[in-house]
Amino acid sequence: MDYVTIKYITKKPKLKNPILIEGLPGIGNVGKLAVEHLIDSIKAVKFAQLYSKDFPPQVFINPDGTIELVKNEFYYWKAKKKNQRDLILLTGDYQGLSSQGQYELVENILNIAEEFGSKEIYTLGGYGLGHEVENPKVLCATTDKSLVKPMKKFGAVFKKNEPGGGIVGASGLLLGLGQLRGLKGTCFMGETPVYLVDPKSAKAVLKILIKITNVEVDLSELENKAKEIEHIAHQLKEMENVSKDKSEELKYIG
Amino acid sequence: MDYVTIKYITKKPKLKNPILIEGLPGIGNVGKLAVEHLIDSIKAVKFAQLYSKDFPPQVFINPDGTIELVKNEFYYWKAKKKNQRDLILLTGDYQGLSSQGQYELVENILNIAEEFGSKEIYTLGGYGLGHEVENPKVLCATTDKSLVKPMKKFGAVFKKNEPGGGIVGASGLLLGLGQLRGLKGTCFMGETPVYLVDPKSAKAVLKILIKITNVEVDLSELENKAKEIEHIAHQLKEMENVSKDKSEELKYIG
Amino acid sequence: MDYVTIKYITKKPKLKNPILIEGLPGIGNVGKLAVEHLIDSIKAVKFAQLYSKDFPPQVFINPDGTIELVKNEFYYWKAKKKNQRDLILLTGDYQGLSSQGQYELVENILNIAEEFGSKEIYTLGGYGLGHEVENPKVLCATTDKSLVKPMKKFGAVFKKNEPGGGIVGASGLLLGLGQLRGLKGTCFMGETPVYLVDPKSAKAVLKILIKITNVEVDLSELENKAKEIEHIAHQLKEMENVSKDKSEELKYIG
C-alpha cells in the first residue's frame, strides 16, 4: 500500500465533464451529512475507496460483525436530464491526521477528479458560530472572482474576509491545490453552533447545491434528523438547568 | 536498516498453510499475555525479529546485563496431529508509535504471513469495560460474514456494531489491511477492566483459540497469574478504602 | 506537488548579485512587518510563490471572496542607483510546522537565492523581552566574524552569546544552512515586548537595513501603525486595571 491508495471496486465509470462534490467529516459534520444524504437520495454508485497511512490505524465494525478499514469513498451519478451534469461524490470516515497527510490526500482526490475529466469542485463544510442559529446562512468562498456573482444568486453569502481564519482541512485544500491546477472550486459553509452534528445546516448547504446541480433530492429525512437533534439539544439544556437549580438549592441549604 | 526491518534468526521454516496469531501489547495486555502463554506452552520456535524506526529509540536490559533493541518477534510451531495446523505467532515489546508507523508495521507482518503461505489470521486483544468482570466474555469481529457463525460456535460473542469505536491498533489493522489482500481474519477481544494486566481475560481468549487450533495448552499458569493480579487488585482497593476512612476521620477531627 | 514547491508567476527575473532579505512570521511579527513594508515602499515585484506540505492545510479568504493557499512569496527589486543592489525579498503566511519542514523550507529558499546568484542574506526577526521598551535596540548575529564590525557601524548591537537560546526558525536556519553553503548572512532582531505585533521594532530593524541597502523607504506608515498598537496596548492595560479595581471593590463588599 502506498501512502495514499485508491482501490476501484467497479470498472472505472465513463463520466462526462463531472462535478466533484466533497463532504468529509468536519465542523458539525455538515459536509458529510449533506453529501451522504445526496448519495442516498440520488442512488449514487460507489466506485472507489481511498486508504491513507495518515488515517488512524483503525477498522470499524459493521452491523453484521464484519470489519472495514477506515477510508474515504468515491461515488458517481450519471445525469438523467439535459440540465444536469455527471457527479463524483466524496465522503469518508476521516480527513488526514497531519498536515502532510492532508496535502497528500487532497492531491490524490484531485488526481481522481482530473482523471475523470472534472474541472469543477464543490466542497461542503460547517462555519462554527458558537451559538444557536434559527436559519443558518451558507457562507461561500471560491477560486475565481467570476464565480462570486452566480453563487450569490444561488443564495450563498459572501462576508468580507470571512471566515477570518480561512478554511482549514480538505474543503479548503481542495480549492487551494485545485486552483494551482486551474480547476474551479467553491466552498459552501453552513452556519452551525458546533456543539452537535447539524442536519439543519447540512440541509441549508444542500438546498444551494440542488439549485446548482438540478438534481432532485427529498430533504424531508434531513428535516427529521434536524428535529431529533433539536430534541436532544433541548434535553441537554434542561439537564443543565436542572443541575444548575440543584446546585443553587444546595447553596441555600448549605 | 529500513523503516521496518525483518531479521531471520533461524533458517526460514517450511510451513504448510499456517495460521497467523497476533498478540501485541494493548488494552490489559490481553493479547500479549495470551500469545506469550501459547508460545511457552507449545514450545514454539522464534525464527525472526522485526525492528521499526517507529518504535521508541530504546533497549531493554536482560537479567544477565545484556541489552536488546525493542522489537516484535515471530515464532513458528509445526502441527503434530491431523486436526492441527502450522502456526506463526507474533508478539513484541511495542506497536508503532504513529499512524504511518502502524500501517508500515502491519504491512510488513502481512508480507511475512503471505511469504509463508498464511491465509488466515487471528488477532487477540482486550475490550475495555472500565469495571470489573467475573467471567469475561470474548467479543469478536471478522473480515468475512461466513466466519461469524463458526466463531459463535467456538464461544465468541458478536454485539451489534461493538466495539463502537472500532478496533484501533495492530489487531484491527491486520484484519483491515489483510481484508484488502483477500486474507481471512478474526479478532478476539477479551473483556477487561483495563486497570491492570489481565491474565483472566487472556485465558478466556485462549480458550476459544484452543478450540480453533486444537493445540494442547495448560492454562493453569495463567490462572495462577490471574489470582496474583486479583490479590494485587484487592490490596489496592483496601489501601484506597483505608485512605478514604482516614480522610473521613480527619474530617470529624478537623 | 513536491514536499516544497516553487511556482513562478512571472518570467524568471535577471538579477545581478542580489541580496536576499527574509521576513517570515515570528516573535512580534517584526520580520514580516519590516519586509512587507519594504516591499510596499519600493514597489517590489512578486515573481514566485512557495508551497509546502508542512504548512497548515489551509486557505485564506481575500476581500473579494476568492481563496488562496497558504504560502511564502518571493519579490524582486532592481537597483536604481549605483550605491544600491538588486534585492530578493521573502515573506509569507507561515514557517514550517515541523523541524524537518523547516529544514526543507530553508533549503528551498537557499536554492532560489543561489539560482539568482545571491551570496548575501539578511534575516529579520524579533527579540522577545517580556516587557515594554521605549527605544528597541536591534540585536545582531552573523555567519562571519568579518561582518561584526560593519554591522555595529550600521547601528546593530552584539551582546555576548545573546540570544541565549540561539535563533530558532527560518531566520536562524537561513544563516546556519547558508553558512554551510559558503553564503554570508546576518540576522537582525528588534527588541519587542512579544505581547502584540510590533511595528516600532520593525521600524528599528528597517532603519538599519536601509543604511545597508541604500533604498529609499518612507517609514511614516510604520510609525502610524506603531501608534495604533500603542493605543491598543494602552486600552488593554486600562481594561486590566479596571477589572483589578473591580475585583478589589468586590473584596471590600464581600
Added chain:
Amino acid sequence: MDYVTIKYITKKPKLKNPILIEGLPGIGNVGKLAVEHLIDSIKAVKFAQLYSKDFPPQVFINPDGTIELVKNEFYYWKAKKKNQRDLILLTGDYQGLSSQGQYELVENILNIAEEFGSKEIYTLGGYGLGHEVENPKVLCATTDKSLVKPMKKFGAVFKKNEPGGGIVGASGLLLGLGQLRGLKGTCFMGETPVYLVDPKSAKAVLKILIKITNVEVDLSELENKAKEIEHIAHQLKEMENVSKDKSEELKYIG
C-alpha cells in the same frame, strides 16, 4: 542536505581499530560533560560535524557574534602509548527529536564508526535517582555477556534488569543497533539526582573509562565544577527553606 548529513572539516583521519565513545545531552548531562572533558583533556581533534533535519531548526550564538547550526561533533585522538587505543569521540547539541530521527542519527553514527574500523563502542549517560547521592555508582549494560565480568572489574555495577525502563535515546540505540551489526558496546550510566547538570556523576563515569582506555586525564576541573554545582544546589535549597519558613510565618500571622 540529506536527512542526516556528515561534513568533514579535516582530511579523513587514519585510525587503527578505534574505540567510539559517545556523550550526547541526556539525564544530568552526564555523558556530554564526561566526553567534553575527555576531549579537552586529551586534546582530541574535531574532524567531522553531523547535521540532521530532526534536530531543532536552530543556530547558537558564539561569543564573537557568529552563529553555528546545531549539530553533533566527531573528534579523534591517536594512541600515544602501547597500552592505548585510537579514539573517536562524539558529543553534540542535541539528540534526534523523533523516534525515526533517533534511529537515523544512530545509523549514521555507526556508519562513521564502521568506516574508521571501529568495532567497540562506549556510550555514556546518567541514571536518574530522584534524590541526592554522595558517591554515585556507575551502572552498566552491554551487548555481550562476555563483557560483564571485565566491566565489573573496572568498577561498573550490574543490577538485575536495571534500569527497569531500559535505556532510552542514543546511548541505548547505539548499543541496540550496533549489536545488530555485530559491534560490541557498553553503556555506563552515572547515578545522578537529575535536578541539575552533574559533573560529579560525569567524573565517576570517566574514572571507569580512563581505566579502560589508559588515557591520562586530569579530573580536577570536573571536581571544581562539581563543587560549583553543589554550591548552587545548596543555595537553591536554602532559598526553598526560607520561602517555606516565610509561608509558615504567614500562617501564624494570618
